[in-house]
Amino acid sequence: MLLVPAGDSVIKVSVPTLRDVAALAGVHPATASRALNPDTRAMTSADTADRVIRAAEQLRYRPNTVARSLRTARSSSIGVVVPDLTNPLFPPIVRGIEAALAPRGYALLIVNTDNNPAQEEQLVGSLRARSVDGLILATARLSHPLLETLAAGDLPVVLVNRRREGLPLPCVIPDDAAGIGLAVAHLAQLGHRRIAHIAGPQDTSTGVARLRAFRAAVQEHELAQDKALISQCGSWSEAQGARALRELLDSGMSFSAVIAGNDMLALGCYDVLGERGIVCPDDLSVVGFNDMPFVDKLRPALTTVRIPHHELGAEAARLLLGQMKHFQRQEHSVLMPVELSVRQSTGPPPAASPGPPPAGGPGLAG
Amino acid sequence: MLLVPAGDSVIKVSVPTLRDVAALAGVHPATASRALNPDTRAMTSADTADRVIRAAEQLRYRPNTVARSLRTARSSSIGVVVPDLTNPLFPPIVRGIEAALAPRGYALLIVNTDNNPAQEEQLVGSLRARSVDGLILATARLSHPLLETLAAGDLPVVLVNRRREGLPLPCVIPDDAAGIGLAVAHLAQLGHRRIAHIAGPQDTSTGVARLRAFRAAVQEHELAQDKALISQCGSWSEAQGARALRELLDSGMSFSAVIAGNDMLALGCYDVLGERGIVCPDDLSVVGFNDMPFVDKLRPALTTVRIPHHELGAEAARLLLGQMKHFQRQEHSVLMPVELSVRQSTGPPPAASPGPPPAGGPGLAG
DNA sequence: CTGAAAGCGCTAACAG
DNA sequence: CTGTTAGCGCTTTCAG
Numbered sequence: 140m141l142l143v144p145a146g147d148s149v150i151k152v153s154v155p156t157l158r159d160v161a162a163l164a165g166v167h168p169a170t171a172s173r174a175l176n177p178d179t180r181a182m183t184s185a186d187t188a189d190r191v192i193r194a195a196e197q198l199r200y201r202p203n204t205v206a207r208s209l210r211t212a213r214s215s216s217i218g219v220v221v222p223d224l225t226n227p228l229f230p231p232i233v234r235g236i237e238a239a240l241a242p243r244g245y246a247l248l249i250v251n252t253d254n255n256p257a258q259e260e261q262l263v264g265s266l267r268a269r270s271v272d273g274l275i276l277a278t279a280r281l282s283h284p285l286l287e288t289l290a291a292g293d294l295p296v297v298l299v300n301r302r303r304e305g306l307p308l309p310c311v312i313p314d315d316a317a318g319i320g321l322a323v324a325h326l327a328q329l330g331h332r333r334i335a336h337i338a339g340p341q342d343t344s345t346g347v348a349r350l351r352a353f354r355a356a357v358q359e360h361e362l363a364q365d366k367a368l369i370s371q372c373g374s375w376s377e378a379q380g381a382r383a384l385r386e387l388l389d390s391g392m393s394f395s396a397v398i399a400g401n402d403m404l405a406l407g408c409y410d411v412l413g414e415r416g417i418v419c420p421d422d423l424s425v426v427g428f429n430d431m432p433f434v435d436k437l438r439p440a441l442t443t444v445r446i447p448h449h450e451l452g453a454e455a456a457r458l459l460l461g462q463m464k465h466f467q468r469q470e471h472s473v474l475m476p477v478e479l480s481v482r483q484s485t486g487p488p489p490a491a492s493p494g495p496p497p498a499g500g501p502g503l504a505g
Numbered sequence: 506m507l508l509v510p511a512g513d514s515v516i517k518v519s520v521p522t523l524r525d526v527a528a529l530a531g532v533h534p535a536t537a538s539r540a541l542n543p544d545t546r547a548m549t550s551a552d553t554a555d556r557v558i559r560a561a562e563q564l565r566y567r568p569n570t571v572a573r574s575l576r577t578a579r580s581s582s583i584g585v586v587v588p589d590l591t592n593p594l595f596p597p598i599v600r601g602i603e604a605a606l607a608p609r610g611y612a613l614l615i616v617n618t619d620n621n622p623a624q625e626e627q628l629v630g631s632l633r634a635r636s637v638d639g640l641i642l643a644t645a646r647l648s649h650p651l652l653e654t655l656a657a658g659d660l661p662v663v664l665v666n667r668r669r670e671g672l673p674l675p676c677v678i679p680d681d682a683a684g685i686g687l688a689v690a691h692l693a694q695l696g697h698r699r700i701a702h703i704a705g706p707q708d709t710s711t712g713v714a715r716l717r718a719f720r721a722a723v724q725e726h727e728l729a730q731d732k733a734l735i736s737q738c739g740s741w742s743e744a745q746g747a748r749a750l751r752e753l754l755d756s757g758m759s760f761s762a763v764i765a766g767n768d769m770l771a772l773g774c775y776d777v778l779g780e781r782g783i784v785c786p787d788d789l790s791v792v793g794f795n796d797m798p799f800v801d802k803l804r805p806a807l808t809t810v811r812i813p814h815h816e817l818g819a820e821a822a823r824l825l826l827g828q829m830k831h832f833q834r835q836e837h838s839v840l841m842p843v844e845l846s847v848r849q850s851t852g853p854p855p856a857a858s859p860g861p862p863p864a865g866g867p868g869l870a871g
Numbered sequence: 872c873t874g875a876a877a878g879c880g881c882t883a884a885c886a887g
Numbered sequence: 888c889t890g891t892t893a894g895c896g897c898t899t900t901c902a903g
Contacts, residue, residue, distance in 0.1 A: 156880060167890050172882060179882090184888060201634045205574045206880030209895050214571060216614070216635070225596040225798060233590055234617060241616075241628075246635060248582070248612050251600060262607075268567045269582070269612060406802065432591060436772065438804025522896060533874050538898060545898090550872060572896030575879050 140198075155198040164194040171195075175202065208270065216246045217459065218266035221277045222254050226403065227432045228448065229277060232299060235452025236275055243460065245272070252278050254374065260285055267294065273459045275452075279303045279310075280342045295462040299455040302344040302472050309462065309471040311455040313429075315348035316355070318444035321479040322398050322426045323356035325442070331396040331424065331488045333363040337383040337408065338371045339400030346375075349400050349428065367392050372404060380407020388415065395488035396424035402431040402443055409437065420486035430480050439483035446477050506564075521564040529560040537561075541568070574636065583825065584632035585615045586625065587643045592769065593798045594814065595643060598665060601818025602641055609826070611638070618644050620740065626651055633660065639825045641818075645669050645676075646708045661828040665821040668710040668838050675828065675837040677821040679795075681714035682721070684810035687845040688764050688792045689722035691808070697762040697790065697854050699729040703749040703774070704737045705766030712741075715766050715794065733758050738770060746773020754781065761854035762790035768797040768809055775803065786852035796846050805849035812843050 140159040161171035166187060173179040174191035183191075194200075208214040217240055221229045237247055248266055252259040259278060263285060266274065274294060279286055279301035289296050290306040298310035326334055336353045339346030350369070357364055370387050372379035380399055384407065387394070399405035405427030412419050419425055419439055427434060427443035434441040454473055462468055506525040527537035532553060539545040540557035549557075560566075574580040583606055587595045603613055614632055618625040625644060629651060632640065640660060645652055645667035655662050656672040664676035692700055702719045705712030716735070723730055736753050738745035746765055750773065753760070765771035771793030778785050785791055785805055793800060793809035800807040820839055828834055 157882095158880080168880090169882075169891080170889055173889085176882085182888070187888080201630070203575075203880050204635045205571055205580060206895090207882075208571045209569075209575050209879090209897090210881045210883080212895075224590070224599055225593075227591075227593060227799070230590040230596060237617060244631075246614050246616075246631065249599075249615050250607075250612075251603060264567065265610075265612065269570045409802065433593070433799045433802075436775065436799075437802055523898095524896080534896090535875080535898075536873055539873085542898085548872070553872080569896050572879090573898075575881090575895090576897045576899080578879075 154203075155200045156203065157200070159198055160191060160194045160200045163198060164191040166191060175200075212270065213272050214270045215244050216248055216269065216271050217456075218263070218269075218271040218274045219247050219249045219277075220259065220263065220266075220274065221249065221251060223251050224249065228300075228402070228429055231432065231448035232277065232452035232455075235449035235454075236299075236456045237452075238449070239453040239456035239460070254278070256283075256285070263289075273297070273463055275299055275455050275459060277301065279308075279344070281344060281347070282342060295459055295468065297455045297459045297462065299451055300345065304344075304470065307468045307470050309458045309468065309473070311451050311458065311473045311475060312344070313444075313446035313451065314474045314477050315345055315428075316352040318428060318446070318477040318479070319349050319352035319398065320356050321477070322428075322442075322444060323353065323360060323362070325479055325481060326396045326398070326424060326426065326485065327360040327362060329396075329424070329485065329487050331362070333365075333368065333392075333394040333396075335368045335370070335387050335392070335394040335397040337380055337387075337397060337399045337404050338369055339375050339404065340373060341371060343375075346372075346400060353398060363394075365392070368394055372400065375401055375403050377403050377407040377410065380404030381410045382407070384408045384411045394423075395490075396426070396485070398426045398428075400428060402427035402429045402434050402441065405434070405441055405443065406437075409441075419484050422489055424485040424488070426485060435480070435482060437484075442482045442485040443480050444477050445480045447475050451475055520569075521566050522569065523566070525564055526557060526561045526566045529564060530557045532557060541566075578636065579638050580636045581610050582612045582614055582635065582637050583822075584629070584635075584637040584640045585613050585643075586629065586632075586640065587615065587617060588620050589617050590615065594666075594768070594795055597798065597814035598643065598818035598821075601815035601820075602665075602822045603818075604815070605819040605822035605826070620644070622649075622651070629655075639663070639829055641665055641821050641825060643667065645674075645710070647710060647713070648708060661825055661834065663821045663825045663828065665817055666711065670710075670836065673834045673836050675824045675835065675839070677817050677824065677839045677841060678710070679810075679812035679817065680840045680843050681711055681794075682718040684794060684812070684843040684845070685715050685718035685764065686722045687843070688794075688808075688810060689719065689726060689728070691845055691847060692762045692764070692790060692792065692851065693726040693728060695762075695790070695851065695853050697728070699731075699734065699758075699760040699762075701734045701736070701753050701758070701760040701763040703746055703753075703763060703765045703770050704735055705741050705770065706739060707737060709741075712738075712766055719764060729760075731758070734760055738766065741767055741769050743769050743773040743776065746770030747776045748773070750774045750777045760789075762792070762851070764792045764794075766794060768793035768795045768800050768807065771800070771807055771809065772803075775807075785850050788855055790851040790854070792851060801846070801848060803850075808848045808851040809846055810843050811846045813841050817841055 140153050140155045157168050157171050161168040171191045174183045174188040180188050250262040274296045277299050279298045286303055302310040302312050338350040370383040372383050408425050417423050427441050430443045430445035506519055506521045523534050523537050527534040537557045540549045540554040546554050616628040640662045643665050645664045668676040668678050704716040736749040738749050774791050783789050793807050796809045796811035
């Protein structure tokens with residue numbers, strides 16, 4: 140700490156260090172360190188601890204976390220890897236992570252990969268170089284070299300909203316099967332017999348799980364099982380959702396409802412409805428997945444599977460804390476409960492008659 | 506770097522350090538450091554540099570940023586302070602910041618204040634303890650003790666989406682006056698004579714600037730100037746926007762259009778439209794500000810003032826870089842251009858006659 | 872152009 | 888309970 144004269148007093152120019160605190164308290168820096176750290180305070184006498192703490196306050200001492208990190212090889216920071224923060228699904232998850240970690244003194248280094256594997260490698264590398272104490276990944280794919288590297292290393296890692304079997308990586312995911320089950324049951328109960336599914340990328344666990352659940356639920360409810368009622372998307376994007384619905388419509392298949400793999404895909408469906416003058420839910424019911432913020436503001440408000448975004452993040456953070464504490468890692472999925480948010484985008488199918496609507500689209504001419 | 510035997514070869518257990526690279530290249534660590542750092546590479550012979558770089562690659566050496574930070578007193582990380590990442594306005598701004606800083610090796614520590622000053626103080630404290638090289642604040646208020654503290658310190662700081670006069674803090678803000686001017690002009694041209702304004706918090710620069718601009722524009726266009734057509738909000742929240750519109754409607758004032766201080770307030774207006782069966786834009790036109798992601802998906806799609814979110818963040822980051830480079834700071838506002846995104850929430854006023862619509866609401870009975 | 876030496880601020884062994 | 892000592896991994900003087 141550098142002091143310079145200013146008039147008849149002195150002002151400090153640089154930030155006070157532990158040495159300064161120790162000097163003021165009349166103890167050795169090591170003792171000051173012990174007194175200031177709650178975990179080691181018991182090693183000092185109450186009197187000493189008191190003097191040191193008072194000195195620290197007087198100097199407005201703030202421990203230099205960088206120095207501490209270098210010494211302890213722990214940085215009290217966590218890397219959070221998401222595809223894109225502007226996708227409204229992720230901010231609530233991030234806030235859940237923050238809520239669980241900030242009280243314990245961790246800071247979040249957030250990076251966006253834009254689903255670019257090369258960029259992801261690079262970003263994760265930069266996070267490791269900053270010696271983050273752990274990593275929360277929302278970008279896991281089923282075939283993902285990086286995950287294998289991470290699984291082989293000893294940095295604590297938790298996956299959120301994605302699982303990856305066969306590797307010792309814990310994950311926190313929504314109950315995809317239950318969610319799709321609820322969606323299909325809801326539509327079946329409304330009278331829908333021919334339901335289409337716009338499936339998400341099959342290199343993501345959610346894409347696969349939801350498609351599989353869709354097939355199972357359709358069978359269970361004895362609804363139309365037709366391969367042509369399923370359209371797959373290459374990414375979880377609005378554009379892909381739109382493309383998929385267009386293809387379904389153009390294929391001439393008849394269906395009165397569509398379950399999109401997630402809300403972004405459902406948003407794409409909405410675009411097509413507008414384009415083609417299809418009225419939702421009168422002509423076509425639409426269901427999404429995730430209950431992203433603001434889908435309740437759409438018109439018609441989107442019926443979707445609600446997942447506990449915040450809790451997903453918080454639980455992932457808790458798993459990470461456990462992992463950092465116990466140095467053990469294992470494949471372990473936490474399934475978060477979901478529910479169906481029924482809104483205006485679903486209603487009875489257009490034709491009250493039990494027969495299928497005419498071909499050429501969802502009950503529409505042409 | 507620790508090596509342990511594994512069969513007839515060895516595997517490395519710990520991460521390689523500069524010493525290891527130097528040893529492999531047969532030079533002193535200091536030389537290796539110089540060779541690896543582009544800025545000091547010229548101090549080494551091409552041959553040495555080559556050998557060192559090759560050794561680093563071979564060992565997959567990654568410099569330890571923490572050690573570097575301790576030595577250089579720069580952390581290559583930047584603190585980003587936002588009210589709430591789940592407000593869709595902020596993710597694009599954050600991505601703009603990231604886009605400008607990540608290529609230069611900076612990582613982002615993002616914190617959410619929830620508009621809680623105490624929490625904000627604490628979080629900024631924790632960022633400083635992590636010796637961030639600079640701070641980008643999206644939370645500035647007009648009366649804000651923290652800003653004065655920061656302005657007095659020597660940590661580079663830039664404000665984004667908010668300005669604060671009287672302190673040497675550069676800021677990047679949208680052209681609020683121009684935006685409101687465009688909105689009023691658009692409505693005036695559609696034939697509106699009585700326009701209401703739902704003003705944002707008057708302790709924020711944007712709240713003040715937009716209200717002032719509204720008054721000026723209304724006068725310029727010779728529209729109804731009535732204090733009772735202005736309702737103020739305590740926060741930029743949907744709930745406050747709804748409350749404000751309800752009060753305007755209940756006051757019995759007549760108006761055919763409302764300009765909300767931002768899109769969150771406009772969203773609150775939409776809630777009230779639903780509640781009261783008011784048809785937008787037939788009964789009431791609504792304009793927002795910010796063009797938050799997804800407001801184009803509302804029905805009716807929201808007419809709003811588009812601000813360049815990404816550029817706002819990127820420009821703030823650039824100003825910060827300049828500040829970090831030149832150690833100089835000054836009050837300096839960068840005004841970002843805006844434009845009006847005309848969508849379906851605005852249309853001609855309900856009464857084609859030039860006279861004001863009947864009292865009791867925006868052209869509605871009761 | 873390269874090596875030696877020092878030290879950023881902190882904590883953890885080890886003595887006493 | 889407290890002081891001494893050492894060193895985390897890097898960069899930057901200062902010599903040579």
